[in-house]
Amino acid sequence: MTTEDALATVGAVRATGGDASRPWTALASGYEQARAREDSLDRLVEWPAQRELLGDVTGLALLDAGCGNGAKVAQLVQEGAGASVGVDISDGFVVPPTGLELIQGDLSDLSALPGLAGRRFDRIMLLQSFGYARDSVLALTVAREMLTDDGFILLTRTHPVRYAIERAEENGTTLGEEYFSTEPFAYRHRNWDDAVTLTKRPYTIADLLNTFSAAGLWVEAVAEPAMAAEVGERYPHKRAVMNQYLGILLFKLRPLPQRPQ
Template sequence: MSTDQQRQAKNDDAWLSLAADYERARAREDSLDRLVEWPAQRAALGDVSGLSVLDIGCGDGSKLAELVRAGAVDSVGIDVRDDLLSDPPSGMTLARGDISSLSEVSEIRGRRFDRILFLQSFGYAADPVVTLQAARRLLTDDGFILLTRTQPVRYALDRAEQNGTSLGEEYFASGSHSYSTGWNDQVALTKRTYTMSDLLNTFSDAGLRIERTWEPQLSPADAERYPHKAAWMNAYLGILIFRLRPLP
């Protein structure tokens, strides 16, 4: 088993331990997913009426269920966890599968989708280019991929604080980074370090172009209401959202 495969297996186990904690944290009134990330992701998707959606790394399936209730059809959510929604709405299928082995998921074999989502799940791919190439093959001719990733500066700042080094040193450091998510301090995730150029080159290597990019932030009202979240965002910047389409 390669180093990347070992890291992925470890992260899969960690995610299974963290899944319930994540859903509880996401439901909090001051959750950044609730305040910033999901509203921005939803806006970037636009109208999904009559469109098929594939959510890769869908968690329990709640976000996909919301899209189906908004008019998405023949949609599929994939996650490594077992405790998926027990009563998904009509027009939605949930399947257990691995982000790095999409060809093995029978529920999507031979299918094509109008929208494919990687909502903070892309970092779990053992080979990011291979995973994106597999997703690209599942797109309809006019489809796009909506992919979100944590700002790489966030992890670099984490490491600089832990190691007593500088932001620049850690931003360009190679290797892996283990960190506590805050959902459960007893469980750590390990991610491959990356720079912005690494991320952009991954997209082009997979045959994709960036159509649009967003860096969502707290609204002024929410920043005033939740100053602790505003302080976190000011330090760690949040997420990046990319709308990707196949290169000609």
């Protein structure tokens, strides 16, 4: 990323409140390689928790917005989900099973993507992808309108305390200073590809809840998955990471009831 790119990215983040999506096309392959490792926290902690909240998907229409290579939604289709779609800004997709369509596109306005207009889904997944939307409230509002009557959104984000701890260690500041900071920061994921810089906007738990409310959603359930004891014994280095930096937050979101006119 050039200096001009970095400055433009920071400017975009300031204007929209989201994370920068442009570097993701370069980062995507590194992310998928890291996630496929036996000791990946996604494999050990995150995906099992996400799968539990999704519940039985037999016959359900799924949309994975920011699906990466599409492996997760492909697994769900193989488990019996109905006609489903994965969307990602990169295009390094797996070979989709019958019943799954993988689309290259931006999750910022899903209804604008070819093939999605007018479609409804029983489950919409935003798994660590929501922060890349240009306008977070708009992205969630559009997703909400694409739900079936009994549908819900499964949204996950890195625990904001994790980023605050990392920045406090790097900057020699306090946890509180960094947690409540509003300044965008450059972030490199050493386990994915440390040559790619992402620009992120700090957020608090209150920021997330207020965004959900502004998009007409309420929180039915929240999970903060911890590493199982037996898993921690097999991978003590990963247990140490979670003990120090925490993990992710999972939100099960449903549309707010319509108020009578």
